[in-house]
Amino acid sequence: MIESFREAFGRALVELGEEMGNLVVLDADVKSSTKTIYFERAFPERFIQVGISEQDMVSTAAGLAIAGKIPVVSAFAAFLMRAWEQIRNTVARDNLNVKLVPTHSGFSDHMDGSSHQCLEDVALMRVLPNMTVVVPADAPSVKPLLREILELEGPVYMRLGRDHALRVYEDPELELGRASVLREGDDVLIVANGVMVAMALKVADELKRRGIDAGVIDMHTVKPLDERTLLGMARGVGTVITMEEHSVYGGLGGAVAEVLSEKLPKKVLRIGTSEFGRSSRDYFALLERYGLTHERIVRKIEGVV
Amino acid sequence: MSEVGSMVKLREMLSPVSNFHLDSSETCLGIVAAVLRRKGKEDVVILSKGHSAPAFYVMLHELGLLSEEELYSFADIDGLPSHVIRGLPLIEVSSGSLGQGLSVANGIALAKRMDGEGGRIYVILGDGELDEGQIWEAAMTASHHGLDNVIAIVDRNYFQLTGKTEEILNKEPIADKWRAFGWEVVEVPNREGEIERALREVEKIRGKPKVIIARWER
Structure with a gap:
């Protein structure tokens, strides 16, 4: 069965947003592609639009984390990488509770081609001290792993594809850091x-x-x-x-x-x-x-x- | 301590380390002094131009938040870090990489608004730092969201790392640029008293973020 990573993410974000009042979501004008638009509709007061500016978005999320929020930053994985230095120098170095959850990783953005396809992000994130790196297998894995990373204190990169999530699990119980x-x-x-x-x-x-x-x-x-x-x-x-x-x-x-x-x-x-x-x-x-x-x-x- | 006294302290502190960023700390002393003296309990200060850490440390020492011994441990392997890091007194976020502090300030301001909390966020920027594109991304975000508790202060000292600011990359008209981005702008000579007056003045302005451009005239 083929499902959609981003649909699973968008829906899980709303469900977890009901439970976690401190959860806020930032967007760089791709909410309809990443499906964070569902969160915006459900919790407009906790959704922050910064326009097409991934670097500003990551540093703004750092400020939100400093002030006690749990910010979720979503974007296309390839374009979130332009904020690598902001992720390194502020989010990772200060061990801030920022959750980076891009979609469109790997080849999943097949139509858009090489500019949009992101095949380097795990390497770029894995090298950073303090950073946890997660790559869910399928749509049913998204919510349990999203919950796990939101409950973890510290920076996380959780890499999602766009659609084409091939079903592996029915109702998985997954634990962060445990294969x-x-x-x-x-x-x-x-x-x-x-x-x-x-x-x-x-x-x-x-x-x-x-x-x-x-x-x-x-x-x-x-x-x-x-x-x-x-x-x-x-x-x-x-x-x-x-x-x-x-x-x-x-x-x-x-x-x-x-x-x-x-x-x-x-x-x-x-x-x-x-x-x-x-x-x-x-x-x-x-x-x-x-x-x-x-x-x-x-x-x-x-x-x- | 007097302004001259702070300057002496700064030079004493930096002489063993080849006057590490001495100039940009000197021009920042009055700004840091005015901001830290104005700062209330709920307020946050961000030193976005992290290389002016020595000026910040001198003022922390004057406020009794760093000992003399700590001050003179500057850049020693276990001493005060050469650029500010999170966890030091009054430092909420590390810096050293330019152009990021204003975005962080916006994030704190947005969180405070969501929580119905008061408090201002002061961000100290360099004029060379304005070359960074992210500053202008953040300037748009602050004005779009009407973050009137964000107050930026630009240390307009006309120098950046390798030369005069206008030779490296033209900055002027700085005030018009900020105004065009939706900010309230106040220009003052870079003296502690003048900056202090400007800080009081901009606090009254509601609905938009504010920037004080402190021009070095010595």
């Missing part, structure tokens, strides 16, 4: 997040048919990384495969490779991108082009296992 083990397997371990979790399950099915037993983890929290689950699951397998809709540099693949190289040296195959995207009328055609469909990934895994 979700979806399948056990003896031959290889696949560590995925975001939309690639659903793809990883398809890959595991296909590998099974070919006699390869694959475990699958949803590593929704990239930072802090659940090393315990990773090392426990990786111990028995020959190869660890990471799958993400992001650059293979510095994101989930980087994080997993860092941990394994220090604590459990093991062959690691990182599936992701190393280029900019391009526009495509069809999202899945784009994934195919960049080698992120399950058929392409299975072939790659067979080549190394």
Whole structure:
């Protein structure tokens, strides 16, 4: 089933806004795209419009956090990155309770092309001290993880796609910083997040048919990384495969490779991108082009296992 | 302490560190003094031009919020940081990277309004800092939302890091720019008494944010 990350986010924000009076939402004129417009309709007095100015938005959110609010900043992931220095120098350095929840990450903004497709953000956020980095797998994961990050004191980057959320869970109980083990397997371990979790399950099915037993983890929290689950699951397998809709540099693949190289040296195959995207009328055609469909990934895994 | 006394203190503090940002701290002393003396309990002060931290520290010392020993620990590895950081007395937000303090002030002002709280937010800006685009993003946000508890003070000292402001990037007409962005503007010579009078004057103006341009005339 294909759902929408942003729809799930927009609705969850309203539901959590009912419970949390301190929750405020900031927008840089993309509310109808990020679906924070639902929050504006429900709580106009807690919705702040700053116009097309992501840098001002992030620093304004810092001020709101200093004054005791829980500000949620949403934008297209690619354009929120222009405020990286504001995020670094004020939000992360001062450990402020700002929640950065962009949509349109990865290839999800398929029509808009390489300017809008964001394949570097996890790396840029993961490197920041104090920052928690979360990449929900599907639409049902959005609300429980949103609740978790709002209840956490401190800065968080929670990366969402636009639509094309492939269903993984029914009614998941997810805990921040704790990987979700979806399948056990003896031959290889696949560590995925975001939309690639659903793809990883398809890959595991296909590998099974070919006699390869694959475990699958949803590593929704990239930072802090659940090393315990990773090392426990990786111990028995020959190869660890990471799958993400992001650059293979510095994101989930980087994080997993860092941990394994220090604590459990093991062959690691990182599936992701190393280029900019391009526009495509069809999202899945784009994934195919960049080698992120399950058929392409299975072939790659067979080549190394 | 007299203005001259503060200046002496500042120079003593900075002489072991090659006069680190001495000039921009000197021109900021009167501004920081006027603001900190005017500041009420609910008010917040943001030193957006974080490199004038030495001036801020001298005034904190005068107010009894930093000891002499702390003052002279400036930029020592475990001493006072060279740019202000959150957690120091009266410092709500770290700075050092220019152009961000006005946006932070707006955020605090918006939160105060939502909570029905009083209090002003003073933001000390440099004239070179006005080169940063984010200042003007924030200027639009403040006037759009009618944040009349935001009071900016521009340290118009005509110098920025590598030269005279008008040679690096023309700033004038500064007052007209702020007015065009919907702000109430007051221009004064950069002297503590003048700034203090301007702070009292702008407090009476409702409905829009205010900026005091403090021109260095020495």
